[in-house]
């Protein structure tokens with residue numbers, strides 16, 4: 001397996017597209033080829049950036065810089081910033097997909113600012129560039145860390161539709177950008193599942209915020225707005241009941257089902273095993289509310305002493321308990337938050353090690 005896919009590769013996991021391609025789906029095959037090409041370009045730029053930017057990564061919030069949005073129309077090509085369609089302050093465009101992308105990037109930025117006190121993806125007011133109508137019938141949406149840009153396909157109209165028209169897709173991908181800046185979680189095995197998990201947390205939180213839902217009224221589905229009539233299921237993932245979103249859904253919801261599998265298989269199962277912390281988040285949000293739970297998770301992921309690049313699920317639990325104590329002291333969370341988190345994780349089989 002090449003190292004190209006050992007990281008975030010798009011909203012729709014590669015193994016789902018591979019299954020479709022094996023059944024002769026030409027759109028899935030084309031999307032996979034496009035993903036490979038993007039990944040190779042990413043690697044080239046990333047190598048250059050690592051050399052030039054080492055040690056130059058600030059997390060300081062700069063309140064005086066306001067992020068501006070730019071939406072570009074790729075017009076079915078694989079080019080980024082192909083044709084500027086709408087930028088910050090412009091009136092609505094005649095293309096609804098352009099307007100939705102503009103609005104969804106804006107709502108996600110608003111959520112970061114209001115709920116997490118984060119100024120854009122880099123914490124420093126970075127502009128948000130999205131590219132819609134990326135490639136032709138492209139069955140994916142991706143955050144490109146080397147370019148700091150979103151690329152959103154239209155889907156083939158059969159299995160997948162409207163990738164640029166779904167708020168949880170946009171928020172999920174922008175959250176991958178945040179993870180790049182906050183802790184660089186390796187996109188393999190448990191750390192990769194935590195990377196995916198955090199994007200699902202932000203995806204669902206922003207969707208609930210925009211739709212005016214609560215933990216109790218939300219459906220907790222990820223990608224439910226982008227599956228088409230020929231997709232055999234209701235969504236790509238369920239945070240409430242991992243493993244039930246579609247026919248053949250491989251997500252698991254309990255740590256007893258975790259195993260180290262080859263990295264060639266979904267980066268060691270980053271999308272399969274993200275179901276475990278996803279379920280714990282759902283359980284905690286039902287008690288604390290989605291926004292307080294999201295603030296708690298976000299705060300925990302900044303604990304660089306505990307959440308290292310290769311962090312495991314139990315490290316998230318440790319970081320959450322430290323973050324909960326801090327937020328309780330600040331009056332942002334109730335005293336019960338510690339026991340809520342502990343029991344949510346124990347329900348999915350993750351316990352703190354007992355010292356003799």
Ligand SMILES: [Zn+2]
Pocket residue numbers: 008010011172176196199
């Ligand atoms: Zn993702």
